[in-house]
Structures are given as structure tokens and as C-alpha cells.
Amino acid sequence: DTGVSQxxxxxxxxxxxxxxxxxxxxxxxxxxxxxxxxLGQGPEFLTYFQNEAQLEKxxxxxxxxxxxxxxxxxxxxxxxxTEQGDSAMYLCASSLPEMTVLYGYTFGSGTRxxxx
Amino acid sequence: xxxxxQSPEALRLQEGESSSLNCSYTVSGLRGLxxxxxxxxxxxxxxxxxxxxxEEKEKERLKATLTKKESFLHITAPKPEDxxxxxxxVRENTGNQFYFGTxxxxxxxx
Numbered sequence: 001d002t003g004v005s006q007x008x009x010x011x012x013x014x015x016x017x018x019x020x021x022x023x024x025x026x027x028x029x030x031x032x033x034x035x036x037x038x039l040g041q042g043p044e045f046l047t048y049f050q051n052e053a054q055l056e057k058x059x060x061x062x063x064x065x066x067x068x069x070x071x072x073x074x075x076x077x078x079x080x081x082t083e084q085g086d087s088a089m090y091l092c093a094s095s096l097p098e099m100t101v102l103y104g105y106t107f108g109s110g111t112r113x114x115x116x
Numbered sequence: 117x118x119x120x121x122q123s124p125e126a127l128r129l130q131e132g133e134s135s136s137l138n139c140s141y142t143v144s145g146l147r148g149l150x151x152x153x154x155x156x157x158x159x160x161x162x163x164x165x166x167x168x169x170x171e172e173k174e175k176e177r178l179k180a181t182l183t184k185k186e187s188f189l190h191i192t193a194p195k196p197e198d199x200x201x202x203x204x205x206v207r208e209n210t211g212n213q214f215y216f217g218t219x220x221x222x223x224x225x226x
Contacts, residue, residue, distance in 0.1 A: 004159070031212075042120075042203055042216030043160065056212065091159050101167075101207070104150045105214070107159030 004108035006092050012114045013082055020078045021111045025094030032075050033105060034067055035091040036060065043091055049075060050097070082115045089113075122204050122217035129194055129224050137189040137220045139204030149187050150214065151180050152203040160203055163189075194224045 005024040013019050025032050030051050035043035046065070047057045051072035061067075064082075069075040079086055089112050093105035121140045129135055141149065148167055152160035164173040166182040173180045177198065179190040189202055201221045205214040 033213075040218065042205070042218050043214075044216070045213035048212060058213075093159070100212070101148050102165060104148075104152070104162045104165060104205070106162070107152075109157070109159050112157070 004092055004094050004106050006090075006108040006111050008111055009109065010112045010114075012116060015084060015115055016081055018078065018080045019082060019113065020076050021090055021092075021113075023075045023077070023092030023108060025074070025092070026106055027073075029094035029096055029106070030072065031095045031097060031100070032069055033093040033095075034075070034077050035093065035107075037089040037091055037110070038087075046077075079113075082113075084115045087113055087115045120204055120206055120215050120217040122202075122220050124220060125218070126221040127223070129191075129222070131195060131224055131226050132193045134190070134192045134194070136191070137202055137222070138186060139189070139217055140186045141204075141206045142185075143206050143208045143215075145209035147207045147209045149182055150205045150207070151178075151187070151189055152205065154201045154203055154219065163202075191222070194222075196224045196226050198222065199224045 007022045033048040034046040037043040045058050047067050049069040064080045067077045089110040091110045093107045095105045119142045123138045148165050151163040154160045164180040169184045171182050177192050181188045201219040203219045205216045
């Protein structure tokens, strides 16, 4: 297993366009998290899944953001009508519930979004 | 709302010059405090979990300690490869999200 994989690594888009990111977690991990990190800040929670169920969403997750994990494996995060304020690193992480308190999450390398 | 504050924002050390990073937190009930290392353009990498006041964890040149209000990450005789941003996060008893601080950017000069 090569860890948490995110695609693409970088995305440049024009304001108003839609973008979609993909995350492939560690295969045996049933929890998957999305975080957003802007320059000079720590990661901020967006949402998380247990298997295919989206259990929690942050107030940061506006109506333009939607996340799915249709078969409990990979996940996608879509941003509609992108704005310049959406420019950030989008981080995906995965874990097993019983291991989270011991070892935290395993993060991917992120997708860097730039909205121009 | 829960709050995690890290200091200093940035720290420059000479190679071999030991120092400490601080993470202050306020949560209603702490389930765990986590230290991560983040290199530029990469995701955070797990270092330690601490659960209760008085606990200590060590890994190579790093040692993390925890009190009821703060945690310290002590770096002993750092090397240039220790240069990174160190993030602190807390998880409370209720909920599954982590609350991260803004990090300390450490630069170790040869």
C-alpha cells in the first residue's frame, strides 16, 4: 500500500469553473477526511466519511462544495463556480476509528488549487 | 469554540542549538493532542499522540510533553533535515475532527 493518494497534485482554474479532486485512501481505512489548508495556516476540517456515509460537514463547506464516497473506497470533492478564495491546498486523510486516537490520520500530499 | 495556538510562528536555529515549540489549547475534554511535521508541498506527517497531563513521547531528536493547558515539542541538537513546519492538533472527547494550530516554521541552519 502506498498510502493516501490524491489527484491531481496541482490544479489551476479560472474563476467560475467547476473542479473535482480525487482521493484514494489506504485500502483498509474506512474513515476518510477532507481538510483545507491556506498559506500559513493549519488544516481546517471540511467533512468526513465512514465507509460511504458522510457523517459530518463543517460550516466552511458552502453549497458550492460537495463530497462523495460512493462505494466506501475513493472519494471526490467537487467545487462548483470556483472563487479566488477557494485557492488552497485540499488535503485528504484516512484512518481506522480505533487507530485514530493512537496514530492520528494518514494524510495525502494534497491537491493545490489556484483560482485565477 | 476550541482553540489551538502555537508559538513561535517561526524559529531559526543553528545546527545543534536546542529549543522548544509551544502549543496551547482550550478544549472541553481532550481525547488526544497530536504533533505533525509538514514539509513544503506535502501533507502533514504524524509524529506523536499525547493523552494525559504528564505524558511524554520521544522520537530521535524530538520529545513531546503535555500539561493540562499546553504541549511542548523539544528539539535537541537539531539538524538541517529537521527543518519543517510543526503542527499541533487536538481532538476532543466528542466529535471526530482535529483542530489544528497554525504551526511553527522551523529552519535549522548548518
